[in-house]
Amino acid sequence: xxxxxxxxxxxxxxxxxxxxxxxxxxxxxxxxxxxxxxxxxxxxxxxxxxxxxxxxxxxxxxxxxxxxxxxxxxxxxxxxxxxxxxxxxxxxxxxxxxxxxxxxxxxxxxxxxxxxxxxxxxxxxxxxxxxxxxxxxxxxxxxxxxxxxxxxxxxxxxxxxxxxxxxxxxxxxxxxxxxxxxxxxxxxxxxxxxxxxxxxxxxxxxxxxxxxxxxxxxxxxxxxxxxxxxxxxxxxxxxxxxxxxxxxxxxxxxxxxxxxxxxxxxxxxxxxxxxxxxxxxxxxxxxxxxxxxxxxxxxxxxxxxxxxxxxxxxxxxxxxxxxxxxxxxxxxxxxxxxxxxxxxxxxxxxxxxxxxxxxxxxxxxxxxxxxxxxxxxxxxxxxxxxxxxxxxxxxxxxxxxxxxxxxxxxxxxxxxxxxxxxxxxxxxxxxxxxxxxxxxxxxxxxxxxxxxxxxxxxxxxxxxxxxxxxxxxxxxxxxxxxxxxxxxxxxxxxxxxxxxxxxxxxxxxxxxxxxxxxxxxxxxxxxxxxxxxxxxxxxxxxxxxxxxxxxxxxxxxxxxxxxxxxxxxxxxxxxxxxxxxxxxxxxxxxxxxxxxxxxxxxxxxxxxxxxxxxxxxxxxxxxxxxxxxxxxxxxxxxxxxxxxxxxxxxxxxxxxxxxx
Amino acid sequence: xxxxxxxxxxxxxxxxxxxxxxxxxxxxxxxxxxxxxxxxxxxxxxxxxxxxxxxxxxxxxxxxxxxxxxxxxxxxxxxxxxxxxxxxxxxxxxxxxxxxxxxxxxxxxxxxxxxxxxxxxxxxxxxxxxxxxxxxxxxxxxxxxxxxxxxxxxxxxxxxxxxxxxxxxxxxxxxxxxxxxxxxxxxxxxxxxxxxxxxxxxxxxxxxxxxxxxxxxxxxxxxxxxxxxxxxxxxxxxxxxxxxxxxxxxxxxx
Numbered sequence: 001x002x003x004x005x006x007x008x009x010x011x012x013x014x015x016x017x018x019x020x021x022x023x024x025x026x027x028x029x030x031x032x033x034x035x036x037x038x039x040x041x042x043x044x045x046x047x048x049x050x051x052x053x054x055x056x057x058x059x060x061x062x063x064x065x066x067x068x069x070x071x072x073x074x075x076x077x078x079x080x081x082x083x084x085x086x087x088x089x090x091x092x093x094x095x096x097x098x099x100x101x102x103x104x105x106x107x108x109x110x111x112x113x114x115x116x117x118x119x120x121x122x123x124x125x126x127x128x129x130x131x132x133x134x135x136x137x138x139x140x141x142x143x144x145x146x147x148x149x150x151x152x153x154x155x156x157x158x159x160x161x162x163x164x165x166x167x168x169x170x171x172x173x174x175x176x177x178x179x180x181x182x183x184x185x186x187x188x189x190x191x192x193x194x195x196x197x198x199x200x201x202x203x204x205x206x207x208x209x210x211x212x213x214x215x216x217x218x219x220x221x222x223x224x225x226x227x228x229x230x231x232x233x234x235x236x237x238x239x240x241x242x243x244x245x246x247x248x249x250x251x252x253x254x255x256x257x258x259x260x261x262x263x264x265x266x267x268x269x270x271x272x273x274x275x276x277x278x279x280x281x282x283x284x285x286x287x288x289x290x291x292x293x294x295x296x297x298x299x300x301x302x303x304x305x306x307x308x309x310x311x312x313x314x315x316x317x318x319x320x321x322x323x324x325x326x327x328x329x330x331x332x333x334x335x336x337x338x339x340x341x342x343x344x345x346x347x348x349x350x351x352x353x354x355x356x357x358x359x360x361x362x363x364x365x366x367x368x369x370x371x372x373x374x375x376x377x378x379x380x381x382x383x384x385x386x387x388x389x390x391x392x393x394x395x396x397x398x399x400x401x402x403x404x405x406x407x408x409x410x411x412x413x414x415x416x417x418x419x420x421x422x423x424x425x426x427x428x429x430x431x432x433x434x435x436x437x438x439x440x441x442x443x444x445x446x447x448x449x450x451x452x453x454x455x456x457x458x459x460x461x462x463x464x465x466x467x468x469x470x471x472x473x474x475x476x477x478x479x480x481x482x483x484x485x486x487x488x489x490x491x492x493x494x495x496x497x498x499x500x501x502x503x504x505x506x507x508x509x510x511x512x513x514x515x516x517x518x519x520x521x522x523x524x525x526x527x528x529x530x531x532x533x534x535x536x537x538x539x540x541x542x543x544x545x546x547x548x549x550x551x552x553x554x555x556x557x558x559x560x561x562x563x564x565x566x567x568x569x570x571x572x573x574x575x576x577x578x579x580x581x582x583x584x585x586x587x588x589x590x591x592x593x594x595x596x597x598x599x600x601x602x603x604x605x606x607x608x609x610x611x612x613x614x615x616x617x618x619x620x621x622x623x624x625x626x627x628x629x630x631x632x633x634x635x636x637x638x639x640x641x642x643x644x645x646x647x648x649x650x651x652x653x654x655x656x657x658x659x660x
Numbered sequence: 661x662x663x664x665x666x667x668x669x670x671x672x673x674x675x676x677x678x679x680x681x682x683x684x685x686x687x688x689x690x691x692x693x694x695x696x697x698x699x700x701x702x703x704x705x706x707x708x709x710x711x712x713x714x715x716x717x718x719x720x721x722x723x724x725x726x727x728x729x730x731x732x733x734x735x736x737x738x739x740x741x742x743x744x745x746x747x748x749x750x751x752x753x754x755x756x757x758x759x760x761x762x763x764x765x766x767x768x769x770x771x772x773x774x775x776x777x778x779x780x781x782x783x784x785x786x787x788x789x790x791x792x793x794x795x796x797x798x799x800x801x802x803x804x805x806x807x808x809x810x811x812x813x814x815x816x817x818x819x820x821x822x823x824x825x826x827x828x829x830x831x832x833x834x835x836x837x838x839x840x841x842x843x844x845x846x847x848x849x850x851x852x853x854x855x856x857x858x859x860x861x862x863x864x865x866x867x868x869x870x871x872x873x874x875x876x877x878x879x880x881x882x883x884x885x886x887x888x889x890x891x892x893x894x895x896x897x898x899x900x901x902x903x904x905x906x907x908x909x910x911x912x913x914x
Contacts, residue, residue, distance in 0.1 A: 038771030041726040095794035102792040104785035106810035109803035134800030166784035177771045229721045266723040351742035467709050511714045519713035651795040
C-alpha cells in the first residue's frame with residue numbers, strides 16, 4: 001500500500017490551486033499539488049478577456065471602487081450570491097491584481113492622453129489622465145457599470161497562469177502531473193486525503209493530508225457545445241459529492257457564454273464586445289438594443305445568451321449545415337486594435353475557420369461556459385459537511401456568482417480565493433485540534449474500494465459503452481437542461497439520466513490494461529459525470545422560478561418569496577439514483593444590497609421576498625443616519641465583513657484619485 | 661454546402677507503449693471520413709472512439725492555447741488541435757515529438773522537461789524587494805515595454821521548438837528556444853533585478869545560447885509565431901559581450 005503524507009494536498013493545478021499552494025507553503029506547511037495535466041496546461045490558460053478589479057485607473061473607470069464592483073456582482077448574480085463573500089472578494093481583487101503585477105504578469109498598460117475607442121458602435125476619443133500613465137489598463141465588460149477589467153491583450157488567463165505557476169516552481173512546491181484523484185478518504189466527518197490514480201502507470205496510491213483542497217474547475221463537458229477544455233468534467237466536484245457528506249450547491253446555475261465559436265464552441269472573449277464589437281443577425285442587423293436598450297450588447301451573459309436564442313427563434317439566425325448561428329462583428333475595431341488587444345481572437349479565427357476578423361464576421365452561438373454551482377463552502381472555503389475539505393475556484397460554490405457570473409470575475413475569483421482560502425487553510429493547519437489521526441485500515445478500505453471499481457470495469461462483464469452513454473448525457477443536457485428550461489423537458493431529462501446512471505453501472509471496457517488506458521478513464525469519469533448531470537437536472541426541475549442563468553419558460557419570474565435560497569445536493573448512498581435536495585435560505589435581513597431590479601434582462605416583475613421592503617427601509621435609514629460618514633463607515637454599519645478576512649488582507653486599496 | 665463526396669483520410673500513427681512488455685514500435689494506419697472543419701483533434705478522437713480505444717494522445721484546450729497536443733504532423737512539429745485536415749493531403753503521418761520522454765503513442769512528457777528547464781533557468785521574476793505591498797498603487801510600466809514582454813510571454817511551452825532543434829536532439833541539456841526566449845523575456849522586464857552577468861551564468865554556455873547552431877527550425881515551427889530568430893541572435897550577442905568582459909565574476913559572487 002503506497003501512502004504519501006503531507007500537510008496540504010491540493011487537487012488541481014489551475015490558478016486557484018496554485019495560489020492556495022503558495023499561501024500554504026509560505027506559512028510553512030508542506031504542500032503537494034496533484035494535476036491531471038502540467039499546471040500550465042490547465043483551463044485557466046483559456047481565460048482571455050481579463051480580470052475585474054476596481055482600480056479606477058482608466059478614465060471610464062474613474063469613481064470605481066469596491067462598492068460599485070460589489071453592486072455589479074450582486075446584480076449580476078440575480079441576488080443569488082453570498083453578499084458577505086462578495087464583499088471579501090471585491091475588497092481583495094485589487095490586491096490580487098497588484099500582486100500579480102509584481103509577479104510579472106504583462107498587464108496591458110495605459111498611455112496618458114487621447115485615444116480612440118468604440119462605444120455603442122461609434123468611434124469616440126477619450127483622454128487618459130496624466131497620473132494614470134503606465135498603470136494597468138482596463139476594458140469594458142458585460143454587466144459592469146465601470147471599465148474595470150484588467151487584461152493582457154486577450155491572453156489574460158495564460159499570462160496569469162504562467163506567472164503564478166512559475167511562483168510555485170520558485171517556491172519548490174512539488175507537482176504530481178498526470179494523476180487523478182478518484183475518491184476522498186474520510187473518517188468520522190473528517191477528510192483525510194485522497195485516493196489517487198497515476199494516469200501513466202495506472203497505479204493507485206493514497207495521499208493523506210491534514211487539509212485537502214479541491215480546485216478542479218468546472219464541468220462544461222456535461223454539455224455538447226462548451227468553451228471548456230476536455231478536462232473540465234467536474235470530477236473533483238463529484239468526488240466531494242460521493243462522500244455523502246459534502247453538499248453541492250446551485251448546480252442548476254450553468255452559464256452559457258454568448259460567443260462560443262460556431263460550431264466548435266471555442267471561446268471568443270467578451271472583450272470583443274467590451275471593446276466595441278457587436279452582435280448581428282442574418283440581415284446584418286444589430287439586434288441587442290431592440291431587446292436591451294440600456295446595456296445592449298453588454299448586458300450580463302445570461303441575458304445576452306437568452307436574447308440570442310430568442311432572436312434565432314424569430315427566424316433571424318444564420319443557417320448553416322451545422323445549424324443556426326449569429327454573427328459577432330469586430331471589424332469596426334480595426335486591424336490594429338485587434339492585433340494588439342484581441343490577438344488570440346484573431347489566431348483562433350484564422351486557425352479554426354480560416355477567416356480574418358478584421359474583415360469577416362465571426363459565427364457565434366452560446367456555449368456552456370461556467371459552473372456557478374459547486375461544492376458548498378463557508379467563507380473560509382471549508383465544506384460545512386466535511387471538516388478538512390477546502391474547495392476554491394470554479395469547483396466551489398463560495399458563492400460570489402450566485403446564478404450568473406460576470407465576465408472577468410472568474411480569474412479574479414481564482415486568485416482572490418487562493419489568497420483568502422489559502423490563509424484559512426494555513427490557519428487550520430496551525431491549530432493543534434486540526435491534527436489528523438487516521439487508521440491505516442481506513443486508508444486500505446478506501447484503496448480497496450477504488451481498486452474494486454476499476455476491476456469491475458475491466459473484468460465485470462459489463463457491456464455498456466461509456467462513450468455512447470456520455471454522448472447521450474451531453475445530448476440530454478443540451479436539449480433539455482440548456483438555456484430555456486421547462487418542467488416537462490426537465491422531468492424527462494431526470495428520467496433519462498437516471499436510466500443512463502443505471503446503465504453506467506454496467507459499463508464494460510474493451511481495453512483490459514490496468515496501466516495507461518484512456519478507455520478506462522472515460523468509463524469511470526462517465527459514471528461520475530452522470531451523477532453530476534443529475535444534480536444539475538434535479539436542481540433545475542425543483543427550482544420553479546427564473547434566476548440568472550437558470551431560466552424556466554414555465555416560471556419566467558424571479559421568485560424571491562420562495563426561491564431566495566441555495567439548492568444543496570447530496571448523494572447519500574452509492575446505490576442511490578438521485579441526489580437528495582435540501583435548501584439553505586439567504587438572509588435578506590443581513591443583505592447590504594436588498595433584492596431589487598438588475599436593470600437589464602426581464603422587466604422588473606420579480607416576486608418580492610417578505611423581508612425585502614423592511615430591509616430596504618433599514619438600509620435607507622442607515623444611509624440617511626450616516627449621510628456625513630465615509631463610505632467605509634456606511635458599509636460597516638450595513639454589513640460588516642472585515643472579520644471574515646485573514647488579518648493580512650484587512651487593508652484599504654489605494655487609488656490614483658486618492659479615494660482609497 | 662458542396663455535394664462532393666468527403667475525402668477518406670488515412671492517419672498513419674506511431675504506436676508504442678514503453679511500459680507494456682508486449683508492445684513494439686510500429687506505424688498503424690486508421691481510416692476516417694473527413695468532415696467540414698475537421699481538425700486533427702476531431703479526427704484522432706474519432707479514431708479512439710470508433711476504431712482503437714487504446715490510442716494515447718494529449719489534448720486539453722483544443723483551442724490552440726494550452727500547448728498539450730504538439731506532435732509531428734507529416735514530420736513537422738505542430739499543434740494537432742489547430743491543424744485543419746483540409747490543409748493536409750489524404751495521407752497523414754502522426755508521430756510523437758522527439759527530444760521528450762515518450763509516454764506512449766503520441767503522448768510525450770513535455771511537462772517534466774519544461775519544469776526542469778524552469779527550475780534551471782529560474783523563469784520567475786526575481787523581485788527587487790521582498791514582499792509585495794499589494795495595497796499600494798502598482799508600479800508603473802511603459803506600455804510599449806509591457807507589450808514587448810507580452811509578445812514573448814505568449815509562449816505556451818508546447819515543445820515544438822525543442823523538437824525542431826538540431827542541438828536539442830544531440831544535447832540533452834540544451835535549454836532550447838523556449839528557454840532562451842524566457843531569458844529574453846525576463847531580461848526585458850524591469851521588475852526583475854537580474855543583470856546580464858546573472859543571465860550569463862544561466863545560458864552562457866553550450867547548453868545555453870552558444871549551443872544554438874542557427875538552424876532556426878524553432879522559428880519556423882513556433883505555433884505562436886514568436887520572434888525566436890531575433891531573440892536568440894540578440895541574446896547571443898549580449899552574452900558574448902558579457903563573456904568577454906575582463907573582470908567577469910571574480911570571486912564568483914553577484
